[in-house]
Amino acid sequence: MPLSDYDPASLPDLLPLYYRRLFPFSQYYRWLNYGGVQKNYFQNREFSFTLKDDIYVRYQSFSSQIELEKEMQKMNPYKIDIGAIYSHRPNQHNTVKSGSFQALEKELVFDIDMTDYDDVRSCCSAADICSKCWTLMTIAIRILDRALREDFGFKHLLWVYSGRRGVHCWVCDEAARKLTVAARSAVAEYLSLIKGGEETMKKVVLMDPIHPFIRASLAVVNKYFLRYALQDQDILGQKESVEKVLALTELQQHFLNEKKPEKRWEMVLDQASRKRKEIMLQYCYPRLDVNVSKGVNHLLKSPFSVHPKTGRISVPIDIGNLDAFDPFAVPTISLDRPMEAEDEENAEETKENDKDAADRRKIRGDEV
Amino acid sequence: MQFSERRKRVGSRPQAELYGQPLQFYGQPPLENISLTEFETFAVDRLKLLKTVENVGVSYLKGSPQYVKKLVAESKNLNFPYRLEANDDRKCQSGLSEPDKRRKDHISHFILRLAYCQTEDLRRWFIQQEVDLFRYRFNDLSPKQKLEFLHRNNLQYDTIGIEEKKALKDKLLNSSPGVSGITVEDQDFYKVPFQDALDLVRTRKVYLKAGYVYIPHQEIVTIVLNDFRTRLSKALALTARSLPAVHSDERLQPLLNHLSHAYVGQDYSIQKNVGKISLEQIDSLSGKSYPLCMRHLHQALRENHHLRHGGRMQYGLFLKGIGLSLEQALQFWRSEFIRGKVDADKFDKAYAYSIRHMFGKEGKRTDYTPYNCMKVILSNPPSQGDYHGCPFRHSDPELLKQKLQFYKVSPSGINQILELVKGMHYQLACQKYFELTHNIEDTTFSLNHPNQYFLESQKVFGGGRDLKREMDATQKAKENSVVKASNVKQELPTNGPENVAEMEDLDSIFQEP
Ligand code: SF4
Ligand SMILES: [Zn+2]
Numbered sequence: 072m073p074l075s076d077y078d079p080a081s082l083p084d085l086l087p088l089y090y091r092r093l094f095p096f097s098q099y100y101r102w103l104n105y106g107g108v109q110k111n112y113f114q115n116r117e118f119s120f121t122l123k124d125d126i127y128v129r130y131q132s133f134s135s136q137i138e139l140e141k142e143m144q145k146m147n148p149y150k151i152d153i154g155a156i157y158s159h160r161p162n163q164h165n166t167v168k169s170g171s172f173q174a175l176e177k178e179l180v181f182d183i184d185m186t187d188y189d190d191v192r193s194c195c196s197a198a199d200i201c202s203k204c205w206t207l208m209t210i211a212i213r214i215l216d217r218a219l220r221e222d223f224g225f226k227h228l229l230w231v232y233s234g235r236r237g238v239h240c241w242v243c244d245e246a247a248r249k250l251t252v253a254a255r256s257a258v259a260e261y262l263s264l265i266k267g268g269e270e271t272m273k274k275v276v277l278m279d280p281i282h283p284f285i286r287a288s289l290a291v292v293n294k295y296f297l298r299y300a301l302q303d304q305d306i307l308g309q310k311e312s313v314e315k316v317l318a319l320t321e322l323q324q325h326f327l328n329e330k331k332p333e334k335r336w337e338m339v340l341d342q343a344s345r346k347r348k349e350i351m352l353q354y355c356y357p358r359l360d361v362n363v364s365k366g367v368n369h370l371l372k373s374p375f376s377v378h379p380k381t382g383r384i385s386v387p388i389d390i391g392n393l394d395a396f397d398p399f400a401v402p403t404i405s406l407d408r409p410m411e412a413e414d415e416e417n418a419e420e421t422k423e424n425d426k427d428a429a430d431r432r433k434i435r436g437d438e439v
Numbered sequence: 440m441q442f443s444e445r446r447k448r449v450g451s452r453p454q455a456e457l458y459g460q461p462l463q464f465y466g467q468p469p470l471e472n473i474s475l476t477e478f479e480t481f482a483v484d485r486l487k488l489l490k491t492v493e494n495v496g497v498s499y500l501k502g503s504p505q506y507v508k509k510l511v512a513e514s515k516n517l518n519f520p521y522r523l524e525a526n527d528d529r530k531c532q533s534g535l536s537e538p539d540k541r542r543k544d545h546i547s548h549f550i551l552r553l554a555y556c557q558t559e560d561l562r563r564w565f566i567q568q569e570v571d572l573f574r575y576r577f578n579d580l581s582p583k584q585k586l587e588f589l590h591r592n593n594l595q596y597d598t599i600g601i602e603e604k605k606a607l608k609d610k611l612l613n614s615s616p617g618v619s620g621i622t623v624e625d626q627d628f629y630k631v632p633f634q635d636a637l638d639l640v641r642t643r644k645v646y647l648k649a650g651y652v653y654i655p656h657q658e659i660v661t662i663v664l665n666d667f668r669t670r671l672s673k674a675l676a677l678t679a680r681s682l683p684a685v686h687s688d689e690r691l692q693p694l695l696n697h698l699s700h701a702y703v704g705q706d707y708s709i710q711k712n713v714g715k716i717s718l719e720q721i722d723s724l725s726g727k728s729y730p731l732c733m734r735h736l737h738q739a740l741r742e743n744h745h746l747r748h749g750g751r752m753q754y755g756l757f758l759k760g761i762g763l764s765l766e767q768a769l770q771f772w773r774s775e776f777i778r779g780k781v782d783a784d785k786f787d788k789a790y791a792y793s794i795r796h797m798f799g800k801e802g803k804r805t806d807y808t809p810y811n812c813m814k815v816i817l818s819n820p821p822s823q824g825d826y827h828g829c830p831f832r833h834s835d836p837e838l839l840k841q842k843l844q845f846y847k848v849s850p851s852g853i854n855q856i857l858e859l860v861k862g863m864h865y866q867l868a869c870q871k872y873f874e875l876t877h878n879i880e881d882t883t884f885s886l887n888h889p890n891q892y893f894l895e896s897q898k899v900f901g902g903g904r905d906l907k908r909e910m911d912a913t914q915k916a917k918e919n920s921v922v923k924a925s926n927v928k929q930e931l932p933t934n935g936p937e938n939v940a941e942m943e944d945l946d947s948i949f950q951e952p
Contacts (some may be wrong), residue, residue, distance in 0.1 A: 125788050187823040223633065224650025246650070250634070257637040261647070268821030269739075270834040280613040282643045324837075358823055362748070 076405045077382030083123060085404045086147040086377070094143065100136035102243075103153075103335055115175075117154030117161040119370055120146055121379075129154075129370075130161040149379045152370040156248075172253065174368035176249055179225075179242040179258065184213045186236065187358040193304050193312060200236045200398065203303040208238050208303040209393055210295050211357030214288045215240060216390060222284060230388040232398055234378025238388065239371060252367055264288070264356045273319055275352040277345055289348055292355045300354050303322060319353060320346045377404050458541035461520065461584060462576050464592045465674075466665065468544045469756055475690060478550060482698055484517045485700075489568040496571055497813055502578060510575050519544050520576075520896035553691075554698035556679040561699050562672065570668050577660050589663070596629040596662055599653065604628060606645065607653065614646035615655045624872075627656040636661045707760040707809045708889035716762045718771055728896035730869060730889045731830045731842075732815060733757050739826035744779025749819055750827040751790075753810055755797050760809035760890040765798045811888045812866050824875040848875055 118131040118139075143151075152305040155174035157164070185204060189196050190321045194203045212230055219225045219242060227243040250258070264285065265274045277285065305311045317323075325338050350393040363369055376385045382403045388396050473481075491513040498508040514521035520540045535543070548569070555565035580588065589595075601624070604611070608623055608885050618626065636652045639645035646653045654662060715726070725737040736754040740746050746754065751772075758768060772794055776786050797807050813828065821828040830839055836857055843853045852875040859868035870886045873879070877899045884895055 125785060138951065167860065190823075222647045224648075253637055254634050257633075257641040260641045261643055263824070264819070267835075268823065268825040268828065268833060270821075270826075270830065270838050272835055280616075282614050283610045284614075284643060284647065286613070330661070361822065362819075 077403050079379060079382070080094075080405070082149065082377075082379060083147075086149070087144070089377065089404055090140075090144045092145055096136060096140050096143075099375065100139060105243075111160075112156055115157045115160055115369070117368075118156060118373075119152045119154060120148035121150035121152075122146060122148060130164050132161040134254065149377070151373040151376040153373045154370045155368045155379075159405070177367050177369075179247040179250055179255060180369070180371045181215060181240040181259075181262075182233075182237065182241075182360045182363040183208065183215075183239075183357055184233075184237040184360065187360070191304075191306075191354045193306075193309070198236050202399070203399070205301075205398055206295055206299045206303065207355065207357075208398075209396070210291060210299075210355050212238060212388070212390065212393060213261060213291045214357055217287060217291070218284060221287075222261075228390075229374065230390060231385055232383070232388055232396070232401055232403075233372060234376065234383045235381050236384040239374075239385075241371075241374075252312045252365060255367070256361065258364040259359055259361045263359050263361060264352055265358050273321065273349075273353070275356065277349055277351045277352075281348070285348075285352075288356065289351065292351050296351050296355060301350075304354075306354065308380060316350060319350050384406075458538040458545070458593065460588070461541070462573075462580060463541075463545065464670070465545070465548050466592070466670075468549050469542075473546060474838060477546075479694060481543055481547035482550040483552070484519070484543070485551055486698060488513060488517055488519055489565070489572065490550070492568045492571050492575075493564075493813070497816060497866070500863070501571065501574070507575065507579075509622055510572075512756070551698065552675060552678050553682075554601050554695040556675040557682065562675050562679075566668060566671055566675070569671060570664055574660060574664055585659070589659075594663060594666060596631060596659070597629045599630050607648075610646050610648075611653060611655070614643070615653075615658070616644060617657060618655045629654045629656070629659060629662060631662055635665050637665070707888060713762050713764050714767070716767075718763075718767055721771070727900060728893050730892040731872060732828065733889055733893075735830055736826050737787060740775055744775050744777075746827075747780070747825055748793075749821060749825050751793065752797070752807075753815060753827040755794060756807055756809040757889055757893075759797060759807075761893050765795065765800065768794055768798070807887070809890050812869070812886065815889070816865055829865055829869075831860050831868045836860060843872075846876070848872070 090132065100113065103116060107113075114132060114376060115133050115134060116130070118133070119127065119129040120131060121127050131142070133142060154161070155177040156171045158175055159167045185192075185195075185200050185207065186197055188207055192204045192207070194201050216228060216230070219228055219240075225242050225244045225247055227247075228244060229241040231239045231241065233239055248289065261284070266276075267274050281289075300306050304312075306316055320342070322339065322342065325342070326335055329335055329338060363371065372385060374385050374387060377383070378385065382400070384402045384404065386401050459690055492510065495506050495509045500507070511521045515762060518535045518540055538712070555561045577585070577588070585777060599607075602622060611623055611628065612618060630651050630653055633640050633647055633650055633652045636645060638656060639652060639654065640647060645658070645787070696894065721737070722741075725734050729737065732752060736746065736750050739750065740754070755768065755772070758771070763771065769791060772790060773783065773786050776790060777783050781790070797806065815827075816829045816832045819827075821833055830842070839860065840853055840857060843856065852871070856868045856871050856875075859865075859871060867884050869892070873886065873892060873896070874882055877896060879899065882895070884891065886892060886895075
């Protein structure tokens with residue numbers, strides 16, 4: 072697989088080629104310019120680059136597609152982040168009177184990272200992923216995509232593979248770009264069901280009646296749960312993981328307060344359906360990093376950035392064909408692929424373009 | 440727009456006309472002249488009221504019977520309107536008639552606007568408390584009064600038709616707590632953009648479709664509050680712009696400054712004892728004098744050689760507050776992080792910046808203040824991988840119990856603490872923990888800050904009678920900030936005729952351009 076072909080040490084040689092020949096500048100600019108409807112929308116956008124040796128340069132901004140291209144080809148960033156649209160050109164932020172340089176707008180973004188699921192997956196941990204746990208990302212996308220469209224009425228969603236162990240979502244509707252910090256955090260909290268840090272075992276508590284949003288989310292989880300949780304993760308097979316699940320039923324605790332067998336049985340019946348739902352959600356419901364979504368000025372890795380560790384490109388994910396998305400099959404920047412060989416390279420390029428065309432079209436729709 | 444030029448003298452019975460309504464939107468600034476003495480009392484009293492609003496909001500569920508009871512008591516005590524349906528001139532024991540109380544409410548609100556428009560932080564605090572106060576009062580109105588209020592203030596919201604209601608019946612039922620199957624049809628539902636009802640969206644207490652929320656009539660307070668909040672925040676921004684005018688008034692300025700400093704209490708950002716603590720002491724201090732939240736963070740840091748952003752902020756600022764210098768802080772964090780996955784180089788690039796930031800050495804150069812309990816308890820709750828927050832608030836009671844057992848708290852002590860936690864009295868639980876671990880029967884302070892916990896604990900372990908006396912003195916000095924605010928009176932000059940001069944320009948400050 073491409074992963075094994077990739078050698079991080081070759082990145083300095085590969086990046087210039089990538090930015091010269093493959094990076095989709097024109098689509099990229101087209102997206103971020105949003106049809107030029109608002110003045111200086113692209114020009115006041117912050118980009119930040121991570122260069123060789125982790126040198127981090129913030130507040131880059133560009134006056135045109137040409138300038139963006141030139142700079143990227145000159146600096147060959149290891150990683151590109153996109154920030155907010157500011158009141159002034161970010162690269163001149165030092166010359167503006169302090170306090171008046173402010174982040175005004177940005178896409179509403181979501182960041183889902185597999186490391187946040189470590190307590191509920193047994194196949195891998197930390198930065199590792201495999202096809203078994205990738206199901207969690209599929210579930211996350213299905214749930215959030217539905218809610219953002221149907222509940223919040225957003226239309227222009229771009230889902231992107233982060234290049235390593237998670238996915239990002241860029242909500243590009245004008246209304247989304249203009250949301251306040253308070254509104255962003257309200258949206259993120261509406262979408263968050265998993266509550267509590269390392270000191271909370273039971274992270275999902277449902278109340279009656281169950282909100283339509285939770286019902287809809289459960290319907291999604293339902294489709295994947297048996298295969299994912301019982302087979303792939305085997306949560307009811309190993310002693311340790313069984314105990315975890317049992318603890319979540321909280322029956323033991325309830326039984327302490329109730330001695331009568333009839334009453335205990337009533338409790339079992341009463342709790343059964345709710346606990347089933349709570350457990351399913353705790354194991355499968357998307358875990359959002361609320362802080363990323365909250366801030367207008369928060370930076371997020373750009374689509375088409377290269378992941379320096381894996382060499383994988385942060386490519387858009389086709390929602391229409393989500394179950395087929397394979398993080399191990401995304402294009403990788405790699406020496407193995409002879410960059411010199413023009414024909415092969417072109418083939419690669421067209422393939423990638425086809426794949427992403429659908430997603431880009433969605434964004435273009437927003438420009439009108 | 441000088442007030443003196445367009446002095447609209449209100450008639451002989453101004454109160455009755457101006458203050459005929461139990462609740463107001465504060466659309467119009469007061470137009471009368473008031474004495475400096477009245478100015479002060481009003482302002483200080485409202486500040487006390489707002490402090491109470493803040494405190495009960497932490498201890499009780501907003502809107503719960505105890506919450507309301509406390510606010511009623513405090514309003515009564517301070518001569519603010521408290522039973523809003525009371526609408527007569529009958530004087531109660533305190534001496535102020537209902538219209539007089541409403542007048543006080545009106546004027547004091549506008550005075551605090553002056554004091555609290557100055558910075559982002561102050562504005563946020565003021566708006567939050569005023570919004571909570573308004574919510575309590577609005578909820579206290581009868582249904583008829585509510586409608587009147589909406590009508591009088593021109594607050595109109597779109598309702599949905601019967602067809603739509605029928606089609607959405609199930610969804611509305613399942614998303615609106617308190618709406619039953621029978622009532623759904625003859626109840627008004629308002630349809631507004633979700634941005635106008637964020638509190639309901641956040642808590643999922645409302646049905647949301649295609650960007651609109653469907654709010655049952657009984658929740659209309661949310662939309663009204665949203666309006667209230669928006670208007671108040673705009674008004675404060677405008678007031679801030681006319682601030683130079685206020686600042687040039689030497690009678691007002693010291694008073695306003697005192698008022699605005701009063702809300703936070705001691706903020707522990709001024710470092711008195713920088714460098715008095717060595718890094719070697721930290722482990723033992725964390726066991727002895729740290730409140731649980733910090734002890735917990737410290738332990739997590741030592742174990743994982745890492746803390747996520749929320750934890751770094753909460754703990755880092757605390758450390759700054761107990762006297763670590765920037766250099767010590769950098770060394771402390773670096774030495775721990777490089778034992779984990781971060782090498783020294785990466786640390787200097789990725790983390791050192793934010794630590795210098797905490798000390799006001801980078802970025803906007805604001806000097807960050809250590810978080811108080813309120814902030815730890817109410818904002819930014821911990822999520823996956825986080826160790827920050829307040830253990831009394833954010834830990835499962837079962838885990839908290841284990842932890843307390845591990846720290847050798849007696850079973851009866853644990854029960855007392857868990858009882859307090861159950862009642863949502865997190866700070867009291869923490870204080871109980873202090874008493875139990877310091878062998879003190881009754882603490883004399885009231886805990887509101889992790890750094891305060893630390894200082895108090897150090898005093899106990901410092902021992903010695905002299906130290907004790909000194910401690911009482913400082914204790915007094917930093918007694919509840921409200922007391923400080925009420926001292927303002929003595930600090931202002933008390934002689935001279937200017938003192939009773941009327942505040943003529945006051946309203947010009949509130950006028951929109
Ligand atoms: S009450 Fe305050 S000091 Fe005590 S643990 Fe909670 S946040 Fe920390
Ligand atoms: Zn896996």
